[in-house]
Structures are given as C-alpha cells and as structure tokens.
Amino acid sequence: MNTLTGRIYLQLADTWAITRRNLLRYIRLPQLVFFSSIQPIIFLTLFNFVFGGALGNAGAALHGKYINYLLPGIIVQVTLFGGLQTGIGLARDINSGILDRFRSLPMSRSAVLAGRTVADTLRNVVVIAIMLGYGYLLGFRFSNGIGNAVGMIAILLLFGFAFSWFSAFIGLSVKDEETAQLAGFVMVFPLTFASAAFVPPASMARWLQHFANNQPVTFAANAARDLALGLPSNGAIWKTLLSTIIILVIFVPLSVYYYRRRA
C-alpha cells in the first residue's frame, strides 16, 4: 500500500477506527453529553432573562429580540467547550497508556488526533441541535433562509473543529487532564466574554473593544448572525473561515509533531 490512494485510504480507515472508539465512549457515557448541554442551557437561560431585559431595547443591532442575538453567540461558546474535550481526552489517554499503544501500532500518526477531533465535532452536532431546540422555545427564529441556517451550523462546526486541534495541542503539551481543563477554561472565558458573543462590544471599555472587535470568537459569532438572521457582519464569514484556516495550519502540524515526539 505505497500508492498515494492506498495511503489516503489507510489514513481515513485509521481515523474512522479512532472516531468510532471515541463515539462509543460518548454513547456509553451519555451523562457527558447531557452535562455538556446543561451548562450552555443554563447560560442561555440566565443570559436571556438577566441581560435580555437590559439589552432588549438596545435597538436594531439586536435585531428586535435579544435571544436572536444571544443564541448564535452561545453556540460559538458551546462549540469551544466541545473542542476543549479533545485536549482533556488526549491528556487522559496519555496517562492511561493507551496513547503509547496507538503509537506502537503501524497506524497513521495523525489518525489518533484526527479521530478525536472528528468525534468531538460530531458530538458538537448533537449539542448544537439541543441548543437550537431550546433556543426555539425561548423565541429564537432563523430569518435568512434554510440554506444560510445550514451554513451557520456548518461554519460553527468548522470553527469548533479548528479549536479542537488547538485544544489537542494544549492537552498533549500539559499531559494532565485537570490542567488541560483549567487551561481551556482560562482561555475560553475571556475569549467568549471579551467578544461579540453575548453583548455588542460597543458598550465595552475602549481598550477591550479593540481586542473584542478583532478576535476570532467575535468573527464567528457575527458570521453566525449574518447567516442566521441576515445581519450585515462586515465580512465576518470570511474572517471566520480565514481564522479557521490559520488555526488549522498552525496547530495540526504542531499537535502531530507533539504526538509523534512524545505524548
């Protein structure tokens, strides 16, 4: 199997075997998916009813109802939390010794990471579906056509997938579950709060606005609103895709390198 197609086939087969393993884990541990949906559901509820009143009348920027503004932002946060599982899971695999087993097998070097990130992306599909369902109950409505609605889900899954690779890098470098979890939280909270995910950055301190207006979570949240609601986003869709590509170009090779060297 030295031909290129043969190699690609084996790469895909290996990735699928690992994806399957991780999905089976999620099926055996439905609590995990349950609780990882509970958290954003609580966030969505609290934000909607705590900030919603204050922000609800803020005008056209919020497109009438705050829930319409909030839900795409919360879903960005959800996909990031989903991505964090990649690093946490890999750190756990290092300590359980199963990563050594994989590294001693004649399998593709990147498949263990790819299988993990793909599984976590598929898990994000489930969590996003739950969030959309709950959002609809709270009054969220897509208003830009079904094609763009699907586009929103796709671009957020892609963004989450890229973040999974970043998270893989964290997990492989800290090599400890709890540290990976902490490191992830420490990054996800500022990235999502200092962004357009929950409130428009216009109300933030000036120095923070600079950051908030120019970081990937804002791009992703605005791109999602653009696609879901038809809100003009000043090119956020392209900026999101570009951020995704940059993250992947940096962290796929870096993570594979770390995995190869010594997990």
Add this chain to the structure above:
Amino acid sequence: MSADFAFETKGLTKHYGNIFALNGVSIKADRGKIFGLLGPNGAGKTTLIRILATLLEPDKGSAKVLGVNVVDLPGEVRNNIGLAGQFAAVDEYLTGEENLYMTSRLYHLGAKEAKTRTKEILEKLHLTDAAKRTVRTYSGGMRRRLDVGACLVGRPKVLFLDEPTTGLDPRTRIDLWNIIRELVQDGTSILLTTQYLEEADELADTIAVLDRGKIIAEGTSKQLKARLGGDVIEFEILKDSDQDRAQKAIATIAKKPPSYDEASKIFTVPVGGEGSKSLVEIVRALDKAGVAPHALSLHQPSLDDVFLSLTGSKASDVAEASKATRRGDKS
C-alpha cells in the same frame, strides 16, 4: 531480511537532565526466545522498552528490531512488534470485543479478518464469556489479559511485555505465564521485564540484570544463580549443644562454608544449584547425626540477593534512589 537477532541494542543511552535512565546498554536477544530484563523500579526497563517500541528516541547508541533500526525506520518496526505496557492500555468504556476489533483495524486487517482475529484472541485468552462486557467491569487480571491480547492481534514477531504480571494475584500470574509460554511455542520472540527473579527464572531463556541504566549481569538463569552461589538452606537447631554435630554433618553438602547465628540458632547453608536434592541430603545427614532440625527451609536467591551480590546494595534501596529517574521519565 537476514537478521540474526530478535532485537539488539548497542551503547544505548538516554538521560533526563543529569539522570541516566540508560547508560550504554548493549544486549542481543535470540529469535524465538524469551529475553528477561530484570531490575527494580527505576532501573531503566521501561525506557529500554519504549525505545525498542519506537516510542522514544535514544540520545546515543542504536537499537534494532529484527535487524531494522528503530530510529531510521520506525514504521517498519511497528509492523512487527506488539507492546503491552505497565498499564492495561485498553479503553474502559469499550467492550473487550470492541477493543480488540479496533486494534485489529489499526493493524490494518480487513473488517472480516479483524472479526475472526478478535474471536480467536478472545478464545486464546479465555475472555469469550466477557467479550460483550465493557472493560470497566473486568478484574485486574482480565484487563491485563485483554491488554496482552490487543498486542497479539497483528501477529507480531517480537513482543514487548513490560512487567506484565506486576500487581496480579498468584493464580492470574501463572495463567499469564502459560499464555506467554504458548506464544513462544508459536515462534514469537519476547522481551519481558520483571522485578521478580522467580518470574525471569521461570520464563526467560536469557536474563539481563539492569541496574541504574546499566546491564550488570547477563546469562541464563543457571549461570546467574551460580554467580550468586545458588540456593540456600536454612534450619534452626533446638539446643546449642547440637551445633558441632550439625556443623560436621552438613560440611560435605555445603558448597560454601555454612554460617551459624548464635542468637537465633540458625544455620545458613549455601548448596549451589541443586537445592531440593541437597535438602534431602541435609535431612538424612542431620538425622544420622542425631540432630532434630527445626524450621527447615529452602530459599532461592531473590532479586535482593542478586543485587546484594552484584552491586552490594539492596534492590529496594536502588528503587528508592531512582525514584527521581522515574519522575524524570514522566516529564
């Protein structure tokens, strides 16, 4: 490939900071045999296995598996090896069957072949009844068997077993010994690390003793024991007045001068390689001399004895001293 050895290393060196996990290790292992690597915790056993299994690159020296250099052609090496590490590297939330099937697929067996192979391995390791249960419900011994099974699916020519029986109860350990013996009969070459001389003695054709990253002795179990003076028989006498008669009676049986401890009234008699035969002789001789021995026992040299004799320090002390090495190993 006309490689003479299952695996060989030359001047293999690996250090973490100032601490040498391996310091110039050169070993050669014949094909189709069990090579036992004996040493306490932190001696460098796991580091050596990790290098041979392509998980870790050495700082200096070379390592080959079936004649293939592990650093130059790791992919080719991985086609021929199986690794069972110190921790049972199986997924807790998958069933035994799913674990083996996954590993089979990762060895690139076709779907059908992977299924057949999974079934074969489950039977071989007596896990068929537990096949559909998640590994979480397995006992320690079952997990270890499954772990060994997982490294067999690819029909590896060389198997690395890192302390496969550590932490197992005696019965499970003997089960695993039998499995290992069967594997060798099928022609597999095995590197087995262990902290127990008894285990190396039982299984290995050649034993190398590793101490703080260096091989300090190598040979068959018989040769090593000969270097140690072999087995030792101990017995206690009831009366001090029996001492002289006992001493005379055993004089010709002892391979080295026996020692007597006055406080405990215990004789210690080195008897060389044939412990049981000497035991009978000693009983007869003492009986003839009219001495009734108390608490008669035969001891085989332990790892502690090996270390005591080879390095002058106890194995347990070495383990203490090299904890730092292991910490380095993890970072």
